[in-house]
Amino acid sequence: MVSRTTDDYEKLALAGCEALCEPAFWAGFDRSSAAGFYDYFRQLTEYEPKRAARYGIKHFCWLCINPKEADDPGFAREVMALIPEFINRENVLGIGEIGLNKNTRSELKIFEEHVQIALDYDLPVLIHTPHLEDKLKGTKLILDSLASFSKLDRSKVIIDHVEEHTVAHVLNAGYWAGMTLYPESKCTPSRAIDILEVYGSENIWMNSACDWGVSDPMAVPKCALEMKRRKHSPELIRKVTFDNPEKFLSQSPRFKL
Amino acid sequence: MLSKKELLDMQFIDARARLIDLAAFLDRLERHEGADDVRLRYLKDALPILQENRADRAKAVLEKFSDHSVELSETAPFQGASGAPIS
Numbered sequence: 001m002v003s004r005t006t007d008d009y010e011k012l013a014l015a016g017c018e019a020l021c022e023p024a025f026w027a028g029f030d031r032s033s034a035a036g037f038y039d040y041f042r043q044l045t046e047y048e049p050k051r052a053a054r055y056g057i058k059h060f061c062w063l064c065i066n067p068k069e070a071d072d073p074g075f076a077r078e079v080m081a082l083i084p085e086f087i088n089r090e091n092v093l094g095i096g097e098i099g100l101n102k103n104t105r106s107e108l109k110i111f112e113e114h115v116q117i118a119l120d121y122d123l124p125v126l127i128h129t130p131h132l133e134d135k136l137k138g139t140k141l142i143l144d145s146l147a148s149f150s151k152l153d154r155s156k157v158i159i160d161h162v163e164e165h166t167v168a169h170v171l172n173a174g175y176w177a178g179m180t181l182y183p184e185s186k187c188t189p190s191r192a193i194d195i196l197e198v199y200g201s202e203n204i205w206m207n208s209a210c211d212w213g214v215s216d217p218m219a220v221p222k223c224a225l226e227m228k229r230r231k232h233s234p235e236l237i238r239k240v241t242f243d244n245p246e247k248f249l250s251q252s253p254r255f256k257l
Numbered sequence: 258m259l260s261k262k263e264l265l266d267m268q269f270i271d272a273r274a275r276l277i278d279l280a281a282f283l284d285r286l287e288r289h290e291g292a293d294d295v296r297l298r299y300l301k302d303a304l305p306i307l308q309e310n311r312a313d314r315a316k317a318v319l320e321k322f323s324d325h326s327v328e329l330s331e332t333a334p335f336q337g338a339s340g341a342p343i344s
Contacts, residue, residue: 071333102333103324132338136323164316165323190268191315197258229267230259 001059001217002043003028004210006051008217013055015221018242018257021060021249022048023097023126026068028212034078037065041082045089060255062096062126063087070110071102080113087121093252094118096126097160100138103130112145119149124156124251126178129166132185139166143173156251160207161186167199176248179206181219189223193230201236205244299341 001008001022012020022044031037044061052059063086065079086092095118100107118125130138142159146152159170160178163186170177179192187195192206206223209215216222220241227237249255259267286297303321306314324342 068336101336103330104333105329105331107333108329130338132340133322133324133342134338136320137326140327141329163319164313165319194315230264232258 001048001052001210002040003212004217006054008210009052009055009057011218013057015218017057017221019058019060020052021062021093021126022210023062023066023128024064025066025097025128025211030069034075034082037079038082041086045086045091049091058091058257060091060093060249060252062094063092064095064098064114065110066097067099067101067107067111067128067130070098071104071106073106073110076106076110077113080110080117083117087117087123090254093249093255094123094125094156095121096124097128098125099128099142099160100130101128101134103134103138103141108141108145111142112148115146115149115152119151124158124248127157127159129159129161135161135163136165139169143169143175146175147173155203158205158248162195163187164191164195167195167204171199171203175203177204179204180209181206181216181223182209183214183216183219189219189226192223193227193232196227196232196236196240201240201244203244203248204240205248206240207245295343296339296341 001020024040024044027036027040031040041063044063048061049059063083065076069079070076083095095114098111098114100111115125127142129135129142139159139162146154146157154174155176158176158178161180162170162177163179167177167179179187179195181187181189181192186209187206196204206220208217208219210217224237224241228234246257283300299322303318306317306321309317311317322341326342
């Protein structure tokens with residue numbers, strides 16, 4: 001939640017949030033050096049857990065260089081070389097959010113090198129799929145790439161930001177699917193519920209986007225309310241907002257509530 | 258699951274408002290000067306999908322706004338996305 005104020009932690013606590021996981025992502029601008037990422041990884045592993053703990057929320061994170069800054073492979077590898085120093089910290093769940101942004105050759109190469117790091121450490125993977133017009137193509141490229149990793153346990157991989165045109169590709173290939181709730185782009189709460197109604201509730205979760213742009217950390221509780229209004233059972237609401245995330249994240253040895 | 262009537266009771270006014278917003282947006286573009294933009298063409302091309310009798314209109318609209326090429330790009334022309342393929 002590096003892009004959010006402490007007020008947002010309080011709101012989440014009031015809504016019953018037990019824990020959150022924060023992917024390593026773009027800062028809203030490109031960092032000028034790998035040292036910028038060193039400081040960022042310290043923020044994710046040292047400062048944010050303390051800020052969340054003041055509201056009784058457990059803070060977990062993922063590490064990587066995000067795809068938006070991964071088009072320069074030399075720079076990306078400098079950042080990736082920092083990961084071993086942080087990977088065993090107590091709130092680090094795995095590698096993410098890796099993936100593609102503009103579906104470039106270099107982005108794909110760096111994505112695959114990240115997947116190999118996750119395999120080397122036997123940790124879960126959180127994958128970002130591209131925005132808007134690039135999402136469908138990027139999702140297919142990611143799935144094709146993952147298929148070449150014969151030792152990859154697909155149940156330890158979640159492919160995030162699915163929408164109506166990509167969710168079946170992800171679930172049918174045996175991966176977890178994440179629906180990121182946004183007021184404008186990606187999934188609205190109403191559409192996320194539609195996806196649950198059509199594709200079921202196995203291996204799927206929803207998450208609130210908490211980034212620099214228009215986003216709402218309370219999106220998941222609001223979606224839970226919308227599910228209630230649409231007469232979904234308390235069991236189903238709990239499953240997609242709590243049980244499923246807990247099931248997936250518990251595959252990381254460091255995830256404990 | 259809600260019945261059709263219950264869904265309409267809950268969401269019809271919101272859907273109506275969104276449709277009028279879209280109509281007003283197209284009116285606004287009509288009134289303002291400037292060159293045609295491929296994004297407007299994508300928007301208009303997607304509208305007939307709403308009239309089709311099918312249960313996957315959202316998927317079809319998203320596919321309409323998607324890049325269907327398969328080749329990797331050599332470099333990123335820019336970092337963001339425009340909402341429709343504009344190359």
